[in-house]
Amino acid sequence: MKPKLHKILRRVVVIAIVFVLVFSLSSVIFSAVFFHFMFARRDSVPEYVTISYSLIDTSRYSRRAVTFLSGENKLRGYLYGEQNKTGLIIIAPGINSDADAHLAETMRFVDSGYAVLAYDATGMFESEGDSRIGLQQSKRDLLAAIDFAAEDSATSGMPVFLYGHSLGAYAAAAALEQTDVEAAICLSGFDSPVGTMHGTAKGYVGFLADIEYPFLYLQNVIVFGSDADSRAVDGVNSGDTPVLICYGSGDKVIPYELSMYSHSGELNNPNARCELIEDEYRNGHSYMWLSSDAAQYVAELQDELDDLSQACGGELPDSVLEEFYSGVDAERATQTDDEFIAEVCDFFEQAVR
Numbered sequence: 041m042k043p044k045l046h047k048i049l050r051r052v053v054v055i056a057i058v059f060v061l062v063f064s065l066s067s068v069i070f071s072a073v074f075f076h077f078m079f080a081r082r083d084s085v086p087e088y089v090t091i092s093y094s095l096i097d098t099s100r101y102s103r104r105a106v107t108f109l110s111g112e113n114k115l116r117g118y119l120y121g122e123q124n125k126t127g128l129i130i131i132a133p134g135i136n137s138d139a140d141a142h143l144a145e146t147m148r149f150v151d152s153g154y155a156v157l158a159y160d161a162t163g164m165f166e167s168e169g170d171s172r173i174g175l176q177q178s179k180r181d182l183l184a185a186i187d188f189a190a191e192d193s194a195t196s197g198m199p200v201f202l203y204g205h206s207l208g209a210y211a212a213a214a215a216l217e218q219t220d221v222e223a224a225i226c227l228s229g230f231d232s233p234v235g236t237m238h239g240t241a242k243g244y245v246g247f248l249a250d251i252e253y254p255f256l257y258l259q260n261v262i263v264f265g266s267d268a269d270s271r272a273v274d275g276v277n278s279g280d281t282p283v284l285i286c287y288g289s290g291d292k293v294i295p296y297e298l299s300m301y302s303h304s305g306e307l308n309n310p311n312a313r314c315e316l317i318e319d320e321y322r323n324g325h326s327y328m329w330l331s332s333d334a335a336q337y338v339a340e341l342q343d344e345l346d347d348l349s350q351a352c353g354g355e356l357p358d359s360v361l362e363e364f365y366s367g368v369d370a371e372r373a374t375q376t377d378d379e380f381i382a383e384v385c386d387f388f389e390q391a392v393r
Contacts, residue, residue: 070252075263076171086361089341091370101150103120106188108185113163113168115185128157149385175210176263179270186219199222202225204226205229206228209300210226212226217278227329231302284315288324288325288328291324301316321336329380331377334373337372337373
């Protein structure tokens with residue numbers, strides 16, 4: 041009986057080892073495939089309402105196209121108000137945003153005497169890159185934009201301020217560990233890249249996300265090395281740079297527990313503060329910089345665009361998009377909240393003083 045039992049135990053151990061090896065290999069492959077599709081290159085995002093540069097008064101807000109390298113990829117950006125000398129505001133884009141995503145604030149900043157640099161991130165729109173690589177790439181792109189601004193003849197020597205939304209908010213905070221700027225505004229940002237991916241996956245596959253977590257972390261290490269899980273809060277705490285963290289009470293894209301705002305108790309930077317936006321229509325993920333009327337209007341436009349997308353089977357032809365935007369009131373859609381813009385500009389001015 042003993043030799044037979046020993047044989048059975050050996051077989052069980054071999055099967056268990058094979059299972060673990062197969063599961064681990066499958067999980068590593070799954071994580072790599074997840075990255076491939078999750079961060080695939082995007083040349084357009086028709087499902088989101090975006091007021092493009094062509095819809096605003098371009099004669100009043102002229103811009104200069106610029107390019108700079110982020111790693112091996114050439115990024116395309118635009119410099120507005122380069123005649124202004126109050127300071128340079130670099131806008132770090134969200135995960136599905138292009139250089140036009142924050143034209144509403146850009147116009148107000150230019151009116152307030154600032155130059156503004158906005159850009160398409162790696163693997164997005166007019167910038168190079170076979171893919172968007174991952175969440176942490178946003179930090180590297182922003183650092184490249186800061187380096188470019190330090191060398192450009194129109195912006196060299198100017199005070200530099202960071203303004204980021206969502207993924208861009210994470211970038212603005214995380215970049216503070218490696219750069220010296222005057223101040224940063226972080227809107228609707230998350231704290232941990234790996235934690236955010238894990239939390240998002242858990243919403244879809246439940247406890248399976250917990251099982252796959254080590255492999256998700258490993259994939260981030262493979263792609264980003266020491267930047268695998270650079271936390272936003274650590275960036276804020278890396279010095280005494282003034283940082284304003286804003287979060288909408290109705291944000292459904294970045295849940296509270298994943299947000300930078302939820303870690304306010306960990307902040308030890310004496311010049312960092314948090315603010316909760318609770319106004320109706322402005323308290324979501326994307327519209328806190330808009331007036332209440334503009335936020336409501338854009339939300340209604342988004343509903344209309346969603347209906348069009350559904351009617352077209354998910355693919356919106358260019359002709360349908362052109363007709364849709366021909367009826368958009370760009371001036372109304374880009375009306376900012378006066379108090380919010382004044383607060384941002386005052387925050388930047390106080391930082392310099």
